[in-house]
Amino acid sequence: MKTRPNDVVAEYLHEVDQRLTGIPVLQRRELLADLAAHIAAEQSERNLASEGELIEVLERLGSPEVVAAAAHDEAGTRFTPPPPQRSRFWLILGIVAGVLLVLVLCAGLALAQGGASDPAVEQVPRGIPPTVQHS
Amino acid sequence: MADVSQLSTSLRRGTLEFCVLAMVETEDRYGNELVRRLGEEPGLAAGEGTIYPLLSRLRRSGWLESKWAESPSGPPRRYYGLTPAGRSALDHFRTEWVSFRQTVDRLVGTGEAA
Numbered sequence: 001m002k003t004r005p006n007d008v009v010a011e012y013l014h015e016v017d018q019r020l021t022g023i024p025v026l027q028r029r030e031l032l033a034d035l036a037a038h039i040a041a042e043q044s045e046r047n048l049a050s051e052g053e054l055i056e057v058l059e060r061l062g063s064p065e066v067v068a069a070a071a072h073d074e075a076g077t078r079f080t081p082p083p084p085q086r087s088r089f090w091l092i093l094g095i096v097a098g099v100l101l102v103l104v105l106c107a108g109l110a111l112a113q114g115g116a117s118d119p120a121v122e123q124v125p126r127g128i129p130p131t132v133q134h135s
Numbered sequence: 136m137a138d139v140s141q142l143s144t145s146l147r148r149g150t151l152e153f154c155v156l157a158m159v160e161t162e163d164r165y166g167n168e169l170v171r172r173l174g175e176e177p178g179l180a181a182g183e184g185t186i187y188p189l190l191s192r193l194r195r196s197g198w199l200e201s202k203w204a205e206s207p208s209g210p211p212r213r214y215y216g217l218t219p220a221g222r223s224a225l226d227h228f229r230t231e232w233v234s235f236r237q238t239v240d241r242l243v244g245t246g247e248a249a
Binding site: 071 | 170181184187206213
């Protein structure tokens, strides 16, 4: 039970850190060190022991989104989340793969139909597609 | 609600930093002190944690200086103090602010004489 309050702090700092992409590394480290020092000072000066009391300290600091947004604002940078970019890459890759699959299937079907049909069909003038014969 | 928070954000921008400078004008203060004090004021800070990036910028722009010092109880504290450049920036803000405030009061009708 004794390590749990620190888990909350570590999780909070991690959440902030994740949103600091784009901010120069030393400013990132500085902010995380300042936040950690703030929490540690509150903890010792107010004799906080429970997780609930620590959560109150973190709530007063503000959500990771709010704190990181302020950091980007002051640094003149903008938060560019890497995960959505990667998921967009996979989305595009998926669409391309899907289109290719459909094309291959269509080509396969056309070939199969062409192969199964009567040899006379091969003689049909080029302007009329083979499928017309079936309808 | 969004408009209300947007207004206070706009008003805060450009003024909050001078409130911070004024707080360390006569004596050095450490992060928790500054943050706690500003957090007590309504509408001044969106969250206590948003003050630290501001302190970082003021230090990098040479208006504040900071030093870590041992604490009588607990972890080391980071103390902030005003530099000569910060002091003249604060003096400049004070004169600008008075005339700015008077102009806005006159135009918006919030002055005491209005």
